[in-house]
Amino acid sequence: MDNSAAISMPKKAKTENHVGRILGKAALYLILLVGAIIFIFPFFWMISNSLMTLGETITRQLVPKVPQWVNYKDAWEQANFSKYFLNSVLVTLGTLTGLLFTSILAGYAFGRIDFKGKNLLFGILLATMMIPESVTLIPNYLLIRGNIIPLPGGTWINTYWALTVPFMANAFSIFLLRQFFAQIPDELWDAARIDGCDHLRFLVQIVMPISKAPIMTVLLFGFTASWNAFQWPLLVTTRDTWRPLMVGLYGFVQEAGPWTHWMMAGSVITIIPILIVYFLTQKQFTQGIATTGLKG
Amino acid sequence: MRRTRVLLVAVILIASMLLGACAKATKVPAPTEAPVATEAPVVTEAPTDAPAEVDPWADVVPAKEIVWWHQHTGSKREASIAKIVEDFNNTNEYGIKVTAEYAGSYNDIFNKMLPILNTPDVPDVVVGYQNQVATYQLANAMFDMNELINHPKYGLTKEEQDDFFPGFFAQDVFSLFGGQRLGLAPNRSMEVLYYNQDWLTELGYDGPPTTPEQFKEMACKAAVTPFSGATAGAASPIGYELSIDTSRFASWTFAFGGDMFDYTANQFTLNSDAAVQAWTFIQSLFADGCARLVTENYGDQTDFGNGTLLFTVGSSSGLPYYGDAVAADGTPFKWSVAAIPHTTPDPVQNVYGASISIPKSTPERELAAWLFVKYYTSADVNAEWAKASGYFPVKQSVASQFQDIFDADPAYKTAFDLLKFGKFEPPVPGYDFVRKNVVEPVMSNIVDDPTADVKALLDAANIEANKILAEQMAQIK
Numbered sequence: 001m002d003n004s005a006a007i008s009m010p011k012k013a014k015t016e017n018h019v020g021r022i023l024g025k026a027a028l029y030l031i032l033l034v035g036a037i038i039f040i041f042p043f044f045w046m047i048s049n050s051l052m053t054l055g056e057t058i059t060r061q062l063v064p065k066v067p068q069w070v071n072y073k074d075a076w077e078q079a080n081f082s083k084y085f086l087n088s089v090l091v092t093l094g095t096l097t098g099l100l101f102t103s104i105l106a107g108y109a110f111g112r113i114d115f116k117g118k119n120l121l122f123g124i125l126l127a128t129m130m131i132p133e134s135v136t137l138i139p140n141y142l143l144i145r146g147n148i149i150p151l152p153g154g155t156w157i158n159t160y161w162a163l164t165v166p167f168m169a170n171a172f173s174i175f176l177l178r179q180f181f182a183q184i185p186d187e188l189w190d191a192a193r194i195d196g197c198d199h200l201r202f203l204v205q206i207v208m209p210i211s212k213a214p215i216m217t218v219l220l221f222g223f224t225a226s227w228n229a230f231q232w233p234l235l236v237t238t239r240d241t242w243r244p245l246m247v248g249l250y251g252f253v254q255e256a257g258p259w260t261h262w263m264m265a266g267s268v269i270t271i272i273p274i275l276i277v278y279f280l281t282q283k284q285f286t287q288g289i290a291t292t293g294l295k296g
Numbered sequence: 297m298r299r300t301r302v303l304l305v306a307v308i309l310i311a312s313m314l315l316g317a318c319a320k321a322t323k324v325p326a327p328t329e330a331p332v333a334t335e336a337p338v339v340t341e342a343p344t345d346a347p348a349e350v351d352p353w354a355d356v357v358p359a360k361e362i363v364w365w366h367q368h369t370g371s372k373r374e375a376s377i378a379k380i381v382e383d384f385n386n387t388n389e390y391g392i393k394v395t396a397e398y399a400g401s402y403n404d405i406f407n408k409m410l411p412i413l414n415t416p417d418v419p420d421v422v423v424g425y426q427n428q429v430a431t432y433q434l435a436n437a438m439f440d441m442n443e444l445i446n447h448p449k450y451g452l453t454k455e456e457q458d459d460f461f462p463g464f465f466a467q468d469v470f471s472l473f474g475g476q477r478l479g480l481a482p483n484r485s486m487e488v489l490y491y492n493q494d495w496l497t498e499l500g501y502d503g504p505p506t507t508p509e510q511f512k513e514m515a516c517k518a519a520v521t522p523f524s525g526a527t528a529g530a531a532s533p534i535g536y537e538l539s540i541d542t543s544r545f546a547s548w549t550f551a552f553g554g555d556m557f558d559y560t561a562n563q564f565t566l567n568s569d570a571a572v573q574a575w576t577f578i579q580s581l582f583a584d585g586c587a588r589l590v591t592e593n594y595g596d597q598t599d600f601g602n603g604t605l606l607f608t609v610g611s612s613s614g615l616p617y618y619g620d621a622v623a624a625d626g627t628p629f630k631w632s633v634a635a636i637p638h639t640t641p642d643p644v645q646n647v648y649g650a651s652i653s654i655p656k657s658t659p660e661r662e663l664a665a666w667l668f669v670k671y672y673t674s675a676d677v678n679a680e681w682a683k684a685s686g687y688f689p690v691k692q693s694v695a696s697q698f699q700d701i702f703d704a705d706p707a708y709k710t711a712f713d714l715l716k717f718g719k720f721e722p723p724v725p726g727y728d729f730v731r732k733n734v735v736e737p738v739m740s741n742i743v744d745d746p747t748a749d750v751k752a753l754l755d756a757a758n759i760e761a762n763k764i765l766a767e768q769m770a771q772i773k
Binding site: 053054055056058059060061065078079138141142145234235238239240247250251252253254255256257258259 | 363365369370395397398399400401404407408411417419485527530593594597598601602610611613614616617619620621622623624625626
């Protein structure tokens, strides 16, 4: 019996397998590469346009002939960024402080405390997520103007409070934390109770330290929303005392067209803090999404 | 049982929330209920025994502090506004202090104004397009400047009034509201024809077209004869690009001798003979392959800059953009602007721009606001503002102060010389709806279908536009 064929078959199959694996990997990398290009291109376009002349942006050049670094300085000065940047930082800090405070407490209450009407209240809270923002814009505006209920100081138009207080509570953040807090084993609570813990101490000393990931996720979502806020600040500010960065960026759009080169330079400036926060919280953010059951 | 109870509680809770919301809503003062409106002095309210002799403004002392909402951004414009305001604050004899506030875009300002009309929260001076101001006036919320414009002490002299370009001065007088003047123009822009002179020379023409026939001949020739200076890899050559924008509808209709509105009958005239001729002409450009639509915002600037578009019609405020686009690749071609090709003896140019208006408040605030409006539109200040903003001035006498700009930018001079031929779009409430929901769909239908019956489409559009107008006018308080 000639065994050579029998011996060579597995070799051939091995080689085919190997080629198949390589081809499979190549296809995978190709798809990933295409995906990466699709995601990276807008950033490339933004940075490239931020270094062009206005004419180059209008005629849709891909790269600038001579990089116009001065665009960054011009954009900073044109849009009063030094002032608006500080405003954005202060508004975001205030909003996040309030958001974390309300979300953690409410999330804990919904996730770990049994009380009458809990599910009904939680259902109503979730229902608010279904209402489009544009529908509530004018009622919220009237509320902030003091038309609906009396506010301390009469009206909050042009104040720090108008930009921060409405965003210090958020149904999505409460929902996200509630999902995580509800998964914490009851044994931990029982053990804490034996050691004399009440709810507040249990929350601060046990729950929060093991909930860094979802808290960071709330922080990142809150930061992005507050930093990128545009329509609301534009509505409730008529002076530049508390006007944030995004409104400054809007100033580059004129009737006859946008100043795209400055707008892109300004956009690069405005996304830097978001990128920094994202890279700092990236690990916890991914964990948070994975552990709270929000991933698709 | 428990579930039923929970359901009952939920129903009661939701019902109480709804009732609560309704109760709160009724507490919000409706614009017309505000007491301020009744405090505003109106000439017609003067004692009837001596209406001619009594000057309602005689004892009014201008308010010391007023607020101006505007939409201007950019360091040059904002610096100019700051200087104008500072100069006024330092020099006016009444001690009025104006605070200029950027309040967002035109639409943002419009949306902010609506809920506060006829309340003390309105700004004293506000920027707005004529149709937006007309919408405010449905609630009787705007001050009629006729009360002060001819006032012996506070008004404008005849020379000052005549110094305005006539079209600009007339634009803020509203026939729908019995000839009330609800604004005054501080600056204007105009629709002009942008053309590539080097390409025209290559095609064998000395200059831009003045009639629609010449325009079509040149545009069709350009569509099959690329420009030698076109950017490689750019779009295919074309004679004309049309953006679906009601201002283009107005421009071409005006150039064919028509109008969009009958100011005697106070009715839209979208189906006038001139409009039908104009849009049959545009339809033929598309049918013959000499024109195409602008597919993205400001895409005509892109194609013009790349040398693939011979003609486009757009706002004169785009002059710097076109200049930069043409110069982008380092080998600029010759270009300029001209009147829209016309069938009328003289050009008829579509001019537009927001005006400044005075919301009703108190006599003291209204007078102070008027004094600032008067200062802001005075010849020297107007020249200063026009130079900083890039808009056109509204006073004819300022031409002498613009020689340096004319020398540096011949296209600006050409456009400036066309200002006297200005005509404007209808300053009526609901015009925004008519623009977006009536005229622009019809424009699309006309150019998309070479066999479409232009007359029938415009007839239907006219009926719809007048229906919208009637609905708006029915809301007058």
